[in-house]
Amino acid sequence: MTRENSLSQSTTKRPLTILQKSTKKKVTVRLKNEVEYKGKMDNVDSYMNLIMTDAEELREDKVVANYGRVILRGNNVLFIRLETEL
Secondary structure (H helix, E strand, O other): OOHHHHHHHOOOOOHHHHHHHOOOOEEEEEEOOOOEEEEEEEEEOOOOOEEEEEEEEEEOOEEEEEEEEEEEOHHHEEEEEEOOOO
16 A cells, blocks of 8 residues: 555545534634634534624633624634633
C-alpha cells in the first residue's frame, strides 16, 4: 500500500460536517471585526451562516448585549469554537 492510498483511506474530519453535527451545542463565534458571540448554535448551512439562541455579544471579553436569537452571516465569521462540556 502506498502512502497516498493510506492517506485517502484514513478518515478526515471536515469542518462543516463537525459543525452540522454540533447543532444545539454551545459555541463561541468571532467575527472579522473582533466582536464575539457566545450562545447555542441552532443551525448552520454550507456557507457557515449561523443561527444562535441565548446569544451574548462580547467586546474585549465583556458582555455588552444579550439576544434571544442572532443570525450571523458566514462571510463575516473569523472562527467558530465549540465549547467543551465539563
